Amino acid sequence: MPTPAPQYCPTPRELDDLELLAAGALAPVVAFDEPGSPVTLTLPPDVVAAAEAAGSVELVDPEGLPLARVSVPGGVVTPLTDAQYGPFRRLYLTPARSREQYAGRTVVPVVDALTEDEIAVLAGAGPLLLLALVGHGTPGLSATGLIRATLAAADLLPDAAVVAVPLASHGNGDVDHALGLQVVANYAGPDPVIGVPDSTSPCPPSIQAIVDQELPEPADQGLVLFFTGLSGSGKSTLARALMDRVLEQGARSVTSLDGDVVRRHLSAGLTFSKQDRETNIRRIGWVAAEISRHGGLAVCSPIAPFDETRQQVREMVEDAGGAFFLVHVATPLEECERRDRKGLYAKARRGEIPEFTGISSPYEEPEDADVRVDTSGRTIEAALDDVLEALADGGYLDLSDSPVVEQRAPASVVQTPVPDDRPLKVLFVCTANICRSPYMELHARQLAGPDANITFSSAGTHGFRDSAMDSEMAALLDATDRESFRSRPVTAALLRDVDLVLTAEHTHRQFILDDHPAAFRKVFTLGQFAEVTRDTDLRGRDLVTYAGEHRGPADTALDVPDPYRRGPEAARACADQLQELLRVVVPALADTSRLPT
Numbered sequence: 047m048p049t050p051a052p053q054y055c056p057t058p059r060e061l062d063d064l065e066l067l068a069a070g071a072l073a074p075v076v077a078f079d080e081p082g083s084p085v086t087l088t089l090p091p092d093v094v095a096a097a098e099a100a101g102s103v104e105l106v107d108p109e110g111l112p113l114a115r116v117s118v119p120g121g122v123v124t125p126l127t128d129a130q131y132g133p134f135r136r137l138y139l140t141p142a143r144s145r146e147q148y149a150g151r152t153v154v155p156v157v158d159a160l161t162e163d164e165i166a167v168l169a170g171a172g173p174l175l176l177l178a179l180v181g182h183g184t185p186g187l188s189a190t191g192l193i194r195a196t197l198a199a200a201d202l203l204p205d206a207a208v209v210a211v212p213l214a215s216h217g218n219g220d221v222d223h224a225l226g227l228q229v230v231a232n233y234a235g236p237d238p239v240i241g242v243p244d245s246t247s248p249c250p251p252s253i254q255a256i257v258d259q260e261l262p263e264p265a266d267q268g269l270v271l272f273f274t275g276l277s278g279s280g281k282s283t284l285a286r287a288l289m290d291r292v293l294e295q296g297a298r299s300v301t302s303l304d305g306d307v308v309r310r311h312l313s314a315g316l317t318f319s320k321q322d323r324e325t326n327i328r329r330i331g332w333v334a335a336e337i338s339r340h341g342g343l344a345v346c347s348p349i350a351p352f353d354e355t356r357q358q359v360r361e362m363v364e365d366a367g368g369a370f371f372l373v374h375v376a377t378p379l380e381e382c383e384r385r386d387r388k389g390l391y392a393k394a395r396r397g398e399i400p401e402f403t404g405i406s407s408p409y410e411e412p413e414d415a416d417v418r419v420d421t422s423g424r425t426i427e428a429a430l431d432d433v434l435e436a437l438a439d440g441g442y443l444d445l446s447d448s449p450v451v452e453q454r455a456p457a458s459v460v461q462t463p464v465p466d467d468r469p470l471k472v473l474f475v476c477t478a479n480i481c482r483s484p485y486m487e488l489h490a491r492q493l494a495g496p497d498a499n500i501t502f503s504s505a506g507t508h509g510f511r512d513s514a515m516d517s518e519m520a521a522l523l524d525a526t527d528r529e530s531f532r533s534r535p536v537t538a539a540l541l542r543d544v545d546l547v548l549t550a551e552h553t554h555r556q557f558i559l560d561d562h563p564a565a566f567r568k569v570f571t572l573g574q575f576a577e578v579t580r581d582t583d584l585r586g587r588d589l590v591t592y593a594g595e596h597r598g599p600a601d602t603a604l605d606v607p608d609p610y611r612r613g614p615e616a617a618r619a620c621a622d623q624l625q626e627l628l629r630v631v632v633p634a635l636a637d638t639s640r641l642p643t
């Protein structure tokens with residue numbers, strides 16, 4: 047049985063070349079990889095092997111539609127289908143079809159939006175065929191934008207037709223020029239070709255409108271902010287601080303693609319091998335590019351150790367019309383290792399984690415970063431300022447007017463708030479929702495009493511459904527509902543529904559904020575919230591608002607450690623600590639009678 051030909055989806059440049067080869071537009075070049083020709087096809091090694099065995103490869107479009115069979119070796123193209131989709135497909139004619147329809151016209155290659163002066167000169171040149179040279183990697187307008195602008199120019203000329211030609215850039219000006227001359231000559235046949243005269247005049251309004259839409263000012267463009275650096279360098283911390291500022295300013299929506307978070311969802315199951323890291327970064331790049339395509343802001347903070355993959359992300363984003371802004375968080379390895387927030391460097395040094403970036407796996411320093419920040423010996427705010435300044439200088443994002451830490455007036459002069467009779471909803475969170483958070487929920491309910499306009503519930507970051515409360519912690523409660531308590535995991539709906547989330551440890555808070563950064567004003571550790579409560583006379587909802595405005599990183603010293611399976615003494619200590627904190631927090635939250643004056 048003959049070996050089936052493998053399928054391969056070529057790069058955008060190769061797809062354009064394929065279309066021109068199949069159309070006969072590159073003649074005398076008729077196949078890929080002819081000696082000295084820039085029209086090449088690079089197959090991955092595994093595809094080469096299969097293609098050589100089968101004698102050919104089947105090239106497919108990004109959706110898997112077979113376009114052509116290409117002999118291997120030989121590079122000879124046998125078309126299988128014409129490309130059928132894409133904007134203005136009807137205008138992509140082969141040289142033969144174009145000559146059938148438009149022979150006798152003067153051919154004008156067009157690579158940019160035509161200006162008033164250029165159109166005035168062309169208006170006197172008789173019947174024209176405007177050849178819009180659109181192709182991957184060519185500067186300026188997108189393919190669709192250039193065709194729209196050329197059609198608008200044709201409307202302003204006495205007699206002009208438009209044909210689109212997917213002439214991609216091969217990364218070398220001379221090569222591109224020579225290839226362009228050849229392609230245009232094939233379309234023109236015996237007809238004359240004239241160049242567009244040089245001019246610096248403005249475009250006519252109908253064309254300028256298309257250009258403006260295509261090339262928005264940086265501030266109106268989608269933006270991908272990409273933090274790269276070693277583990278512990280400060281990528282997530284800076285990215286989060288920046289997102290807080292964006293959310294506070296309120297002018298843009300923002301999506302976080304943090305390294306750790308992506309690996310829990312989009313890239314679950316991937317390892318830290320070079321190949322898997324590349325896959326991980328390309329996935330992040332793909333999502334970020336889509337966000338930027340729609341004008342959004344994506345903040346990515348993976349290690350992204352390889353230059354080539356970072357370049358691919360840049361290309362994906364720019365192809366989608368977004369701007370790519372690279373921040374190198376250049377904190378030296380020694381400092382990252384000294385911080386060793388997650389204890390990973392120590393493990394890597396002991397050889398317990400293979401391929402650890404900086405220790406046993408490389409980190410390629412970027413040479414194309416828009417800004418480089420070393421966070422050692424600096425505050426987070428100072429490091430963030432460097433990023434914000436570079437963003438503002440580039441015209442991408444100006445957060446200088448964001449109400450950073452809007453200094454609220456002291457409690458005594460805060461205006462009387464509009465009364466709000468809805469019950470205040472408080473959610474307590476710990477890991478499994480069987481020890482600390484149920485204790486908080488049930489004890490808080492007792493402290494508040496039956497008449498308080500407040501509800502308490504609880505959930506776990508890694509909670510199973512329907513487990514009973516831990517017996518050791520339950521024994522320390524005299525609440526009657528402790529027997530009927532059942533655990534549940536935190537969900538987005540639960541978080542949306544409540545006014546305040548109080549967690550046992552800072553890691554729980556971080557877990558929630560990684561996935562729901564916009565909830566940053568209502569998620570605190572219990573210890574952190576107790577500190578804020580002690581600082582102010584505000585009560586009820588005002589206290590929650592005040593805490594949201596004055597929040598900072600949660601101090602790990604205020605965490606309530608997990609007593610699970612650590613014996614009765616640990617359970618007793620945990621219950622004592624929770625009681626002390628709840629005695630501060632619950633009366634203040636439940637008390638709406640003492641509104642500030």
Ligand SMILES: Nc1ncnc2c1ncn2[C@@H]1O[C@H](COP(=O)(O)OS(=O)(=O)O)[C@@H](OP(=O)(O)O)[C@H]1O
Nearest residue numbers: 277278305318323326348349350351400401402403
């Ligand atoms: N072998 C190895 N090397 C590097 N990092 C490791 C490794 N194993 C686990 N971790 C943890 O995973 C986080 C990095 O994941 P990323 O997805 O950002 O890495 S990569 O971009 O795909 O290289 C990284 O998180 P950050 O500290 O936030 O960077 C580490 O906590």
Ligand SMILES: Nc1ncnc2c1ncn2[C@@H]1O[C@H](COP(=O)(O)OP(=O)(O)O)[C@@H](O)[C@H]1O
Nearest residue numbers: 276277278279280281282283421424425426429
């Ligand atoms: N100037 C600073 N900027 C950012 N992080 C800092 C700074 N100074 C100290 N740090 C600390 O360094 C650690 C960086 O961790 P993280 O942001 O998770 O890094 P990464 O995401 O790169 O692994 C945090 O504990 C943070 O508090």
